[in-house]
Amino acid sequence: MRINGPLLSFAFRLPPSDPWPPRRIVRSSWLAVSFLLMIGALPAFRAEIVDRVAAVVNDRVITLSDVEWSFIYSQTALPDDAAKRKKATDDRLNQMIEQELAAQEVEKEPSFVLREEEVAAELKKLELRHGGREKLESEAGQMGLSQDQLRLTIRRQLSVLKFIDLRIRPFVIVLPDEIATYYRETLVPELKDKGISTPPPQDEVREQIEKLLIEQKVDQELDQWLSNARKRAKIFILLYREESPNMPPEKWTKSKQ
Amino acid sequence: MKVFGEARETRNGSHGYLCFCFSNQPFLLTTLLLIFLFPPIFVAQSSATTQRSEIPTSSAPPFVDVYSRDPSSHAEVTSAMFEGFIVDKVTLTPDGKLTEINEANLRKLILIRTGDRYEAMVIRQCIERLFSTHLFFDVQIDVQVLSPGHCAVDFKMARNVYINRLRFSGDRKLDTAQLLRQVTFREKESFDREALEGTISRLFVFYEKNGYFRSQITPKLIWDKSRSVVDIDLEIRAGDRARVEKLVFDVELPANASVIREEIKTRQGEKYSGAVLDEDIQDLTRQFALLGYLNADIYIKENSYNPERNTVSVTIRINPRDFVNVDVRGIELSHADKWDLLPLFPERSTEPVFVQESAQNLQRYLQERGHYFAAVKPAIRTELPRTVILDVERGKKFSLAGIRFENITPLEEGELRGVLALRLQSLFSRGVYTSQTLADDLERIRNLFVQKGYADARVEPRLEPRDEEAFVIFRVSAGPQFHVNSLEIVGNRAFDDQTLLDSLQSRAGGIYSPYTVAVDRSILITMYENAGFSNIDFRSDIHYPFPGLADITYYLNEGDRYTIENVVITGNRITRDHVIQRELALVAGEQVSLEKLLTTESNLYNLGVFNRVSIEADPTFQNPFQKILRVHLEEAEHYTLIYGAGYEDADPRVTVGISDTNFLGMARTLGTAFRVGARQQRGQIGYTLPRPFGWRLPTLLSLFAQHERKRQGDLQEDLGKPFDTTRLTAQLQSERRINRPTSLFFRFNYEKVSVSNIEELEALFRENRPVRLARLSVSLLNDSRDNPLNANRGTFNSVDLQLTPRFLGSEAQFMRLFAQQQYFQPVAHGLVFAVSERFGLLKPFGKNTVDTSLPVQLQNPIPISERFFAGGSTSLRGFRLDQAGPLVEKTITIKERAEKRLVPIGGNALLIWNAELRFPVFRFIRGVLFYDTGNVFRNAGNISLKDFSHAVGFGLRLNTPVGPLRADFGYNLNPPPNFKKELFFFNIGQTF
Known part of the structure; x- marks a missing residue:
């Protein structure tokens, strides 16, 4: 799991107990659409599968609509080619599986359950940034989020970030040699490629390089942690699978009706 | 920057900004909200910046260029497309017959109804709710457009296999x-x-x-x-097992390959087993360790399989490495003892911690054998060869003769002795004393004082030897008793301060102890859990402003409070929903209370029809502070066939029966049983209602018929009751459970009793053969035995009071009282002391018929079938069955000869006392020494110690899964004339 991309889309993915996707977005975005949908977009009078279980992560469901919404929120254009589109969907589903796994793993750690005060403090900061509580409530309501749902979303995601900050980040160390190697083998050549013949001295950029390397290592540790979690987890993927993992495989099975 | 702030190729530069900000927590929520707000903003902007509009044309459905679920399909339809449609029809379509849940319970999980507007989010929540029942592995939503703006929704469910x-x-x-x-x-x-x-x-x-x-x-x-x-x-x-083709040892000196080859179980030419080979490696490692090669490197260097020949070649590598001299002085230890007592061997290390532990284990070993003052001095010499010395001074052997306490007020000595693990010497042992046991007892004594508020209590032990006896003295300095100066609760909102303070064990001015704080914690958390809260956080803060005073503050974080949206029942294939629902202590709308959850679970188990009851509070996926209570049941097999055989007092018998414990799915039991024996035959039909008229009063209706023949025989000791008895009974019994071991029974039975086959004794019992008896009775039962079939500890108490009044249809009026008490106490080393007392009293009242032509001693208004009889393997083992008590001499014909015999006629009072000492003999064989005393008396006024019979004896018990097989030899110390003194009994089950 890389922190930039998937965690961003993780932010879009509300936990199962939250209403998702927020209603108002759907209404505001698609109200005008629906009329057009009625007219021509849909094959009339034919039943269509519109939603289903796409994957299960330790008894928590990721639905087809979750995957669809994640593409919408991330503004990702899918390839035209059907096979590539399928791969992109599979990849996105796998990312969402990892995000769900991360949230579940953190929930198991009692020391990372946030106190009400911490959630309240963050909510307070949010209220200040949005010009007050009423304004924040109004904006959240437009998205179909109640205060309780917003609070729960914040709590879940803050827990993951807190976990990263307390359990992973403090144990990541960058050695001076590594900074020097990065400067010498990566930064300087990159700058030269961009036409900067006189790169800044290493001491000037040491701090930035250190931060960058720390984040890279945090990424790697997160990946390892998730990989271990995945081995322990019960994950079923149903989307695009010819045979469900919960059904007896045809090659060994005789049916008795 | 690669990780954060990496500019992504997006249509809107602010997206890159979001990536950057996301890494910083303070901006997180801003980011979150921006993300949620973003799409509409993005829509507004993107329409200005790009030709790709979010509003589709009439021919192009939305998402067609974004996503397609089925790459091969041309129809790309999403749930969001139906947003706002009116749902005209909602159907549930499982892929087969549902046995674990009915449609009514399934529909509770569907949030959308006919006439509602379609909401993609709500549909998604329905999928999760259905999935959380654990009955389906997939849920698919089919939507069919019926007309413009109207649709039908079908929930297709794939059942778990x-x-x-x-x-x-x-x-x-x-x-x-x-x-x-x-x-x-x-x-x-x-x-x-x-x-x-x-x-x-x-x-x-x-x-x-x-x-x-x-x-x-x-x-x-x-x-x-x-x-x-x-x-x-x-x-x-499986195929053929491989053989060991080659077994090679790659050894370093001083290991000897040929010796090792003989030691191990794996053999060249024989069948191969990886498990045996692993054991060989472990054994070799152990042996080398015990020889002093603690770090020997022993492993399987090569283990290759030849598929053509089906053989395995094994090479074992052994490198003994450094030798360590483990010198245990002052005691001889076997290899097995060294391995068990000295962890430096199994740990294969001479680290100081293991050497120290070895010394402590040796000391404990010696102390257990009476060397209370044994000392073991460990030493490690690092010069080669490395040496570990354990210098043992055994000292004298002692017995623990006494334990004394000094300065223990305000506690009682009995209280302190009750917690000790130290044991005084006895007939079979020197007592139990080790340094560790002493330290543990010291801590226990200190804890007793701390519990009483003496937080600074100190206990100093002393071991005083005197000749071959030792005495342990505990000297206590209690210190001041701590009191609660102030008690405060912070963070509570759901309950006011006073309500919480009143519920606590701690009180301002009362005694302070850490144990009371722990109890308070438990009380508060339980209180909140019962009020629907979860994730309650409790923290205590104690300050000591002055010596002997404590200021207590409890900090509470109440957590979230949940209410029940709905109750869904799954797993009941037979049991009807309403039978289950009436046992639920929680209903929709209430708070999720832990206490009520447990009560519900207990009520359902008490129905007796479920193997397993699990109650889960699942999220609703709609409201984060509501839960769906899912009651999942695993029904037990409800048809039971009973069959068995028994033997009691020379009466072999066979029992067969069948019952349905969940008759018609109503948790009622309908059963029938028949017992056929040499002397006694019985048939029974019973019907149990767990909640008649909705009352929690399990009631049993039963009809039974019983016929008991008198014993046939020539000898005095073969005779019992001198008549046959036939009973036809209808009974109604209700049980009220007071607590776990205690129940109250109310009974009414109507019985027709016939006495027959009396022959020459006809004249004696002519007036004493009533046909009908109607009884009202109440019984109190308390059973805390660990095993009713073969108890080793606990008590059994019962009192039964019966009235047989004429107004209910009885032909005789009398009162019957029967009380019994059994007590089982383990003594030591498998010995159990068991005592049983029985007292019975019959008292006629009102008008009764008595045949005044009979001799006075035979005049008794109580029917003979209802009188007390005693004697036999389960009461007085100095008598054969029913032969104790009042006897009358009669001349009866036996094999065409007139013989005088003493015939028991029963009595109106009974008093029996049995005592047994049960002890182990060998494995599952136990022995018994017993003493039985008591008798049956004509009336209560006739009870007299001089009329007590006394019998002693011994027996053997063979423990079996169905109870003990019993053989007893009884010796009557004062038998009536012509009665045998020695009697043998053989039975199944204990005497009591």
Whole structure:
């Protein structure tokens, strides 16, 4: 799991107990659409599968609509080619599986359950940034989020970030040699490629390089942690699978009706 | 910057900004909200910046260029497309017959109804709610457009497939129990292909480990789609076992390969077993360690299989490495003792911690054998060869003769003695004393003082030897008793301060102890859990402003409070919903209370029709502070066939019966049983209602018929009651459970009793053969025995009071009182002391018929069938069955000869006392020494110690799964004339 991309889309993915996707977005975005949908977009009078279980992560469901919404929120254009589109969907589903796994793993750690005060403090900061509580409530309501749902979303995601900050980040160390190697083998050549013949001295950029390397290592540790979690987890993927993992495989099975 | 702030190729630069900000927590929420707000903003902007509009044209459905679920399909339809449609029809379509849940319960999970507007989010929540029942592995939503703006929604559910049966077939060659240990799933679990494939892999590895490299495993599954269950048959062909072609030892001196070859179980030319080879390595490691080669390197260097010859070549590498001299001075220890007592051997290390632990273990070993002052001095010499010395000074042997306490007020000595693990000497032992036991007892004594508020209490032990006896003295300095100066609770909102303070054990001005704080914590958390809260956080803060005073503050974080949105019942294939619902202590709308959850669970178990009851509070996926209470039940097999055999007092018998414990799905029991013996025959039909008229008063209606023949025989000791008895009884019994061991029974029975086959005794009992008896009775029962069939501890008490009044239809009026008490106390080393007391009293009242022509001693208004009789293997073992008590001499014809015999006629009072000392003999054989005393008396006024019979004896008990087989020899110390003194009894079950 890389922190930039998937965690961003993780932010879009509300936990199962939250209403998702927020209603108002759907209404505001698609109200005008629906009329057009009625007219021509849909094959009339034919039943269509519109939603289903796409994957299960330790008894928590990721639905087809979750995957669809994640593409919408991330503004990702899918390839035209059907096979590539399928791969992109599979990849996105796998990312969402990892995000769900991360949230579940953190929930198991009692020391990372946030106190009400911490959630309240963050909510307070949010209220200040949005010009007050009423304004924040109004904006959240437009998205179909109640205060309780917003609070729960914040709590879940803050827990993951807190976990990263307390359990992973403090144990990541960058050695001076590594900074020097990065400067010498990566930064300087990159700058030269961009036409900067006189790169800044290493001491000037040491701090930035250190931060960058720390984040890279945090990424790697997160990946390892998730990989271990995945081995322990019960994950079923149903989307695009010819045979469900919960059904007896045809090659060994005789049916008795 | 690569990780954060990496500019992404997006249509809007602010997206890159979001990436950057996301790494910083303070901006997180801003980011979150921006993200949620973003799409509409983005829509507004993107329409200005790009030709790709979010509003589709009439011919292009939305998302067509963003996503398609089925790459091969041309129809790209999403749930969001139907947003706002009116739902005209909602159907549920499982892929087969649902047995675990009915439609009414399933519909509780569907949030959308006919007439509602379609909401993609709500549909999604329905999928999660259906999935959380654990009955389906997939839920699909089909939507059909019926007319413009109207649709029909169909919930298609794919049922979980459960494993019905798992078996192994074929030429397995290995034990089924061993094979089952490789299986990662169980019958009744849901099918998981990965688990099956994993199991097959494990089986292959297991077979190879046991030398079967050519094994074949073929899974065969039979899937019953109608019941959604699968039978799994793993057909195994083990093939021939491989042999050890070569066994080579790669050894370093001083190891000797030829000696080692003889020591191990693996042999060249013989069958190969990886498990045996592993054991050999462990044994060799152990042996080398005990010889002083603690760090010996012993492993399997090569283990290669030749598939053509089906053989294995093994090379074992042994490098003894450094030698360590472990010198135990002052005591001889066997190899086995060294391994068990000295952890430096199994740990293979001379680290100081292991050497110290070895010294402590040795000391404890010696103290357990009476060397209370044993000392073991460890030493480590690092110069080569490395040496560990354990210098043992055993000292004298002692017995623990006394334990004394000094300065223990305000506690009582009895209280302190009750917590000690130290034991004084006895007939069979020197007592129990070790340094560790002393330290543990010291801590226990201190804890007793701390519990009483003496937080600074100190206890100093002393061990005083006197000749061959030792005495332990505990000297206590209690210190000041701490009191609570102030008590405060912070953070509570749901309950006011006073309510909480009143519930606590701690009180301002009361005694302070850490134990009371722990109890308070438990009280508060339970209180909140019962009020629907979860994730309650409790923290205590104690300050000591002055010596002996404590300021207590409890900080509470109440957590979230949940209410029940709905109750869904699953798993009841037979039991009706309303039978289950009436046992629920929680209903929709209430708070999720832990206490009520437990009460519900208990009520459902008490119905007696479920093997398992699990109650889960699932999220609603709609409101985060509501829960769906899912009650999942596993019904027990409800048809039971009972069959058995027994033997009691020379009366062999056979029992057979059948019952349905969940008759008509109402949790009622309908059963019938028949017992046929040489002397006694009995038939019974019973019907139990768990809640008649909705009352929680389990009631049993039963009809039974019983016939008991008198004993036939020539000898005095063969005679019992001198008549046959036939009873036809209708009974109504209700039980009220007071607490776990205690129940109250109310009974009414109507009985027709006939006495027959009296012959020459007809004249005696002419007036004493009433036909009808109607009884009202109440019984109190308290049973805390650990095992009712063969108790070792606990008590059994019962009192039964009966009235037989004429107004209910009885032909005789009397009162009957019967009380019994049994007590079982383990003494020591498997000895159990068991005592039983029985007292019975019959008292006529009102008008009764008495035959005044009979001799006075025979005049008794109580029917003979209802009188007390005693004697036999379960009462007085100095008599044969029913022979104790009042006797009358009669001349009766035996084999055409007139013989005088003493015939028991029963009595109106009974008093019996039995005592047994039960002791182990060998494995499952136990012995018994017993003393029985008491008798049956004509009336209560006739009870007299001089009329007590006394019998002593011994017996053997053979413990079996169905109870003990019993053989007793009784010796009557004061038998009536012509009665035998020595009697043998053989039975199943204990005397009492």
